[in-house]
Amino acid sequence: MKTWIADARNFAYLTWKQVDALPRETTLLVLPTAAMEQHGHHLPLATDTLINNLLLGKALDLVPAALPVYALPPVCYGKSNEHIGFPGTLSVSAQTFLAVVRDIGASIAAAGFKKLVLFNTHGGNTSLVDVMARDLRAELGLRTFSLFGSAGAEFEGLSAQERAFGFHAGEVETAYLLHATPELVHTGEYTANYIARVDEPEVLKPEGGSANFSWLAADIAPSGVLGDPRPASAANGERWAQAAAARIAQALLAMYNFVPRHGA
Ligand SMILES: [Zn+2]
Numbered sequence: 465m466k467t468w469i470a471d472a473r474n475f476a477y478l479t480w481k482q483v484d485a486l487p488r489e490t491t492l493l494v495l496p497t498a499a500m501e502q503h504g505h506h507l508p509l510a511t512d513t514l515i516n517n518l519l520l521g522k523a524l525d526l527v528p529a530a531l532p533v534y535a536l537p538p539v540c541y542g543k544s545n546e547h548i549g550f551p552g553t554l555s556v557s558a559q560t561f562l563a564v565v566r567d568i569g570a571s572i573a574a575a576g577f578k579k580l581v582l583f584n585t586h587g588g589n590t591s592l593v594d595v596m597a598r599d600l601r602a603e604l605g606l607r608t609f610s611l612f613g614s615a616g617a618e619f620e621g622l623s624a625q626e627r628a629f630g631f632h633a634g635e636v637e638t639a640y641l642l643h644a645t646p647e648l649v650h651t652g653e654y655t656a657n658y659i660a661r662v663d664e665p666e667v668l669k670p671e672g673g674s675a676n677f678s679w680l681a682a683d684i685a686p687s688g689v690l691g692d693p694r695p696a697s698a699a700n701g702e703r704w705a706q707a708a709a710a711r712i713a714q715a716l717l718a719m720y721n722f723v724p725r726h727g728a
Contacts, residue, residue, distance in 0.1 A: 468521025632689020
């Protein structure tokens with residue numbers, strides 16, 4: 465797999481003696497969680513994993529070199545059962561995903577490290593990452609953090625419709641890959657589908673509302689796309705990735721410096 469993570473930030477490139485020399489209390493370890501799943505006719509299965517690596521690599525380039533912040537090897541398989549029925553989707557169950565992240569957390573805690581970030585770029589993992597961040601804190605005493613997608617970066621120039629319902633293989637993901645791996649984007653094969661419209665509000669939302677319906681991509685999008693990739697550009701992908709990296713770097717620094725508030 466391609467990587468944008470500098471060798472010096474890659475935990476997997478260290479020897480155990482080098483790991484043993486890291487400061488246990490302050491070293492910040494980042495575990496990427498992503499997916500291998502269909503992304504329409506035009507993007508590769510690894511899209512969420514590539515985007516995770518791209519954004520994290522760019523963010524780590526912005527973190528002062530002297531700080532011990534490392535990217536762990538990613539959990540590339542995620543809970544992707546919303547994309548079942550499309551050849552190439554490789555999904556693990558919620559139980560498997562939780563068990564893998566728990567076991568990695570336990571290994572980190574056993575080595576004496578204290579700070580772990582779960583950096584997730586696949587929507588199907590989001591609620592599981594929330595669960596694990598709390599469980600690893602409670603059960604192993606790790607100081608855990610969660611970080612999602614583009615870390616709240618503004619996507620300047622993105623339409624309200626795409627911002628609300630460009631869930632999957634839409635403009636943002638396509639722009640990121642047009643910037644990072646243009647050879648993997650099949651630009652002649654764009655399709656567009658929307659799960660809902662901002663100008664036609666419904667009582668039940670596909671997600672994030674107070675009353676939601678559970679969706680499968682196959683229910684609404686025969687091509688597997690939920691969004692509209694057609695306006696995507698490499699220039700926007702580069703700008704958005706840089707903006708996201710700045711937000712992620714800012715969050716990582718805050719995590720590195722984090723001290724919980726204690727009441728009187
Ligand atoms: Zn995706």
